[in-house]
Amino acid sequence: MNMRKWLLIALAIVMVMGGCAKEKGVKQQSMQGTNLIRTNTDGTAKRASIDQRPAERAVAYVRSRDDIKDAVAVNTRKKLLVAYQIKHMDRFYRKQIEKEIHDHLKRLFPDYQIISSSDLKIFWKTKELVDNLENKKWDETKTNKQIQKIKRLSEDSA
Amino acid sequence: MLATFFWAFVVGGLICVIGQILMDVFKLTPAHTLTILVVAGAILDGFGLYEPLIDFAGAGATIPITSFGNSLVHGALQEADRHGIIGVLTGMFEVTSAGISAAIVFGFIGALLFRPKG
Amino acid sequence: MANEKRKKLTPVQQEYHLFEKARETKRPVVKNCFRAFLVGGFICMVGQAISYFYMYFFDFTEQTVGNPTVATMVFISMILTGFGVYDRIAQFAGAGSAVPVTGFGNAVISAAIEHRTEGFVLGVGSNMFKLAGSVILFGTFAAFVVALVKTIATQWGGL
Numbered sequence: 355m356n357m358r359k360w361l362l363i364a365l366a367i368v369m370v371m372g373g374c375a376k377e378k379g380v381k382q383q384s385m386q387g388t389n390l391i392r393t394n395t396d397g398t399a400k401r402a403s404i405d406q407r408p409a410e411r412a413v414a415y416v417r418s419r420d421d422i423k424d425a426v427a428v429n430t431r432k433k434l435l436v437a438y439q440i441k442h443m444d445r446f447y448r449k450q451i452e453k454e455i456h457d458h459l460k461r462l463f464p465d466y467q468i469i470s471s472s473d474l475k476i477f478w479k480t481k482e483l484v485d486n487l488e489n490k491k492w493d494e495t496k497t498n499k500q501i502q503k504i505k506r507l508s509e510d511s512a
Numbered sequence: 513m514l515a516t517f518f519w520a521f522v523v524g525g526l527i528c529v530i531g532q533i534l535m536d537v538f539k540l541t542p543a544h545t546l547t548i549l550v551v552a553g554a555i556l557d558g559f560g561l562y563e564p565l566i567d568f569a570g571a572g573a574t575i576p577i578t579s580f581g582n583s584l585v586h587g588a589l590q591e592a593d594r595h596g597i598i599g600v601l602t603g604m605f606e607v608t609s610a611g612i613s614a615a616i617v618f619g620f621i622g623a624l625l626f627r628p629k630g
Numbered sequence: 631m632a633n634e635k636r637k638k639l640t641p642v643q644q645e646y647h648l649f650e651k652a653r654e655t656k657r658p659v660v661k662n663c664f665r666a667f668l669v670g671g672f673i674c675m676v677g678q679a680i681s682y683f684y685m686y687f688f689d690f691t692e693q694t695v696g697n698p699t700v701a702t703m704v705f706i707s708m709i710l711t712g713f714g715v716y717d718r719i720a721q722f723a724g725a726g727s728a729v730p731v732t733g734f735g736n737a738v739i740s741a742a743i744e745h746r747t748e749g750f751v752l753g754v755g756s757n758m759f760k761l762a763g764s765v766i767l768f769g770t771f772a773a774f775v776v777a778l779v780k781t782i783a784t785q786w787g788g789l
Contacts, residue, residue, distance in 0.1 A: 360718060442515040448567040474513075475691040510694050517678050524674025524730070525667035531725030532666035536659045542728050543764050549729060550769035558776035566696075571677035574696045575703060575730045576670070577765065583696070584773030585780075592781040600777045604770060610697035611731055612766065614704040615738040616758070623742040623754045626712035 397426040399487035404430055404494055406487075408463055412436045415462065421451055426480045428487060428501065430494050434459070434466040435501050437473070437480035448472055469501065471508040479504050520572035523565065527576040546577050553581030583607040662724050669719065669726030677703055677730070700731050707735035712743065737761040 397417075398409040409427035416425040416438050425438035436459060440451055452472050459468045471477075483500055486492045492500075527549070534545045556562040562582040566573040573579060584604055591603020605612070639647065681699040684690045690698060710716040716736045720727045727733055741760050745753035759766065 360722070442519065442568075445568045446564045448564070473691045473693065475685045475689070475695075478686075507689055507691055510691060513682070517675055520678040521671035521675045524677075525671030525726075528666040528670025528723075528726045528729045529663045531670075531729040532663045533659070535725055536657050536662055542725075543761060545725065546728065546734070546765045547768045550765050551772040554769065554772040554776045558780055569674075570692075571681050571699060572671075572674040574681075574699065575674045575677040575732075577729055577731060577734055579696070580731070580734070580765070581769045581773055584769055585776050588773055588777035589780060592777060597778075597781055597785070600774065600781055604773060604777070607697075611700045611704065611734065614701035615735050615762070618704050618708040618735065619738045619742040619758055620754065622708045622712050622739040623746045623750070626743050628744045628746060 397424070397484065399428065399484045403490060404487070404497070408434055408466065409436075411462070412459060415458065416455060419451075419455070421447070424477075426477065426484050428480060428483050428497065429466065430498050430501065432465075432467055433498065433501050434463055434468050435480055435483070435504060436468070436470040437477040438470075439474065439477055440472050469505045469508065473508060476504060476508050479507070516570045519569045523569035523572035524575055525572075527572075527578060549576070549578045550581040553578030554585050555581075557582040557585040580608060580611060583611075665722060666724050666726035666729075669723035670729055671726075673703075673727070673730045673732055676706075703730070703732050704735035707732035708739050711736050711739045716740075734762055734765060737765075 397413045398406045400406065406429060409429040412427045412429075412434060413425045413436070416422050416427075416436060421441050421444035423439040423441050425436065427434065427436040429435070436455075438455070440448060444451065452470070456468060456470045459470055483492075483497065483504070487497060531545050531549060534540050534548060535542065540548070553562060556565075556578070562573070562579070563586075566579070566582075584607070587603045587606035587608060588600045589603075591599030591606060593599070595602065677699055680702050681690075681695040684695050684698050684702075685692065688698075707716060710719070710732075716727065716732070717740075720733075720736070727736070738758055738761070741762075742754045742758045745757035747753065748757075
């Protein structure tokens with residue numbers, strides 16, 4: 355009796371978990387699909403109306419580090435937004451890595467205001483922005499506004 | 513993302529095992545065990561060791577009660593940075609408020625909704 | 631049992647004591663630890679799923695997602711405690727269910743529910759933190775000391 359109740363509860367939890375997990379997986383998959391169609395794997399918007407060469411260089415640098423899994427970047431005339439994901443085993447050193455990358459980017463692009471983050475949420479947001487630029491939906495003022503929004507988000511601390 | 517789930521499981525599980533060992537091997541009551549873990553979390557954050565663990569294990573480090581001590585210290589240090597030594601006192605619950613206020617609010621709601629059993 | 635207490639016992643009682651001790655079930659430490667690991671890890675994984683949920687659908691970053699996650703876990707803990715499920719999990723998992731914040735929530739909420747019959751002010755209000763109070767007290771005090779030492783060390787010690 356007791357055991358059976360227990361099993362039922364465990365089953366319910368597993369089912370709820372499973373249901374949620376599946377939904378997430380499907381969502382992610384569909385997101386990946388759109389990325390394949392819209393953007394190349396470079397992490398920058400090649401077809402954007404604003405020149406994205408600084409962003410490309412930034413992505414190339416960040417990806418060349420061996421503690422980085424993936425990177426995306428967007429730039430306007432004054433701002434450079436770089437988001438990246440740290441390899442899991444290196445996440446212990448997140449603070450140092452963030453600082454190193456930020457300082458290096460500052461040296462590489464002295465004319466730009468640098469916003470860089472290793473946060474997953476910022477990564478998602480930046481990727482979305484790259485997609486929007488790639489499809490030429492967005493002009494510079496709108497991009498600037500979004501970058502500002504992402505910047506504020508990245509400065510939120512716990 | 514899968515790696516985060518895996519390490520959240522492992523790290524969270526291990527912290528619970530430490531708690532179990534304190535209870536079984538050192539024969540402490542649950543209250544003593546939790547108290548020790550909270551104090552341990554506070555001390556670890558003092559040495560700057562807890563934050564990297566959160567970066568690494570995500571919820572595996574924020575869900576166990578040790579993170580309560582960590583966030584208390586964190587709030588205090590943040591305020592101390594801004595307002596000097598008095599911030600230690602005023603900033604303590606700045607970050608932690610979520611856990612305690614949630615416990616208070618939901619505790620009261622629970623008391624309203626549910627009836628005691630047996 | 632304390633030694634002095636044992637001396638007061640009659641021989642029969644002492645004999646029984648030895649008898650009891652020989653047959654006392656040893657705490658299955660390894661098994662308990664394994665269970666604590668599984669359940670504790672599972673709870674943390676649920677927490678991770680919740681924090682990804684908040685990050686994906688709301689504007690929370692990895693740095694800020696902790697608070698809503700903890701609040702949600704405590705909410706879940708309230709539901710499970712109210713239906714008496716959490717106590718069963720606790721019987722199985724030991725520290726695995728006590729160490730996560732859900733255990734803290736359970737301690738507060740079960741105390742609140744239990745003392746409801748004594749009225750809301752005297753019962754619920756004053757008994758809510760009966761179990762969790764020590765955690766809050768020592769946590770806060772330890773944090774105060776640690777933060778004080780660190781602040782003094784960094785501001786005047788030039789560390």
